[in-house]
Amino acid sequence: MERLFQLLFKLRNALLFLILEIISLLFLFNNNRQQQEVYLTFVQDLAAEAQVLRTDFFAYFNLRNENEKLLYHNQKLREAYLKIKSELETYKYFLPLKPEYRLIPDSLMPKNGFRFIPCQVINNTLERSYNYLTLNKGYKNGIQKGMGIITDEGVMGMIIAVSENHSVAMSILNKNFRLSAKIFGENFFGSISWKGGNPAYATLEYIPLHVDIRKGDTIVTSGFSSIFPEGYMIGIIDHFEENNEDGFYEISVKLNSAPGKAWHVYALANVYRNEIDTLEAQTKIFQ
């Protein structure tokens, strides 16, 4: 305490100077309207700044709660988005040139109607010769073995195993995966498969040499199965070679889908699949 007094005594002149100047300023601002207006504006600005600082300070400590709220709202929005997207998919055209494949509700479903079941990829291999995807939906959600898997960009694979809540799909990047495909606008069909190597390219075979093909032509699904509808995007021709021995092209197709980046996919439920399978089994034509 004594030291404090000693310090104050040492600083008495500086303190007195400050006190007298402050008193002078108070006189100035309280008795003169011109200066008072500036003073009040300054004080108000200062108070506003202090309020902003105070708000920012407390907001910082409240960030955790705000973040949790945002996550909750984000989840709700995602759910709503997926629901709306799924509903929209039900009504959209696959390709503009094929309006008969428009997907509409069950009551008005045409023969080749497909229903979309949104799924999330929870595991995905890319580096192997036989790659697979694991999805977060199972038979409880309507997933069945043999359903096609697509993304917004293109074909992804086919369901090969289903449990109650999960399913496994064979990726398009699997050497065993084969898919009937055609060149968009042409009526010649071939078989597309991945030969290993670069995951961005697959090979389309059995397109006859007399067909006029060009680099950049679009390859789509042929619709020759109950797995994928006709005309769904697979990729584009990157380059091709003529094989004169067997009379077919060997076409390298740049895949439109990117399996490594796909997290949200759709399983394609063909509502007439059982009917088609039963009919084909009875006739034994395709067995």
Place this chain on the structure above:
Amino acid sequence: MDILLYSFFAFIYLLIQTTLFNQMVLFSIALPQVHLLFLLMLPFRISFTWTLLIAFGYGLAYDFLSSNVAIGLGAFSSVLLVTLREGWLNLAVPKIYYDSREELVLPSLPINQLLLFIAPLLFIYLIVYYFMDGIGNFDLGMVLLKTFSGFIYTLFLSTILIILFYSGKR
């Protein structure tokens, strides 16, 4: 005795300033603030604490006695003036003129040395005074014009007063 004497001097300075010099404004701009000579010439033997209090009271009295002067303006500038005066002494007045600051008698300095001491302080006082006066309706050109014209006018009249009334002590 000293208190009575300085109070009398202060009264005389303020009386002359408010009745005479405040009426001698040139071109409605240049105001001679000769009353500052009282603060500038205060002996250094008076403690700084007292000097501050005297400056505050003197400046406030000037504000109240003068018409058209914002109350507090003179007090603020006067307190600043005597504070700067303390430090400026060491820089402006060579040690050859005094042994200790308490013994320094300002009127005993040569006139050029005395003017060198008071002129910068006077200028700072005036620029602060007119700057504070202009708050709310600030016009830099007018502040500088009033400062420079007032400075020259005040310095001129102060020099005459010093020669007339302080020469006997030199």
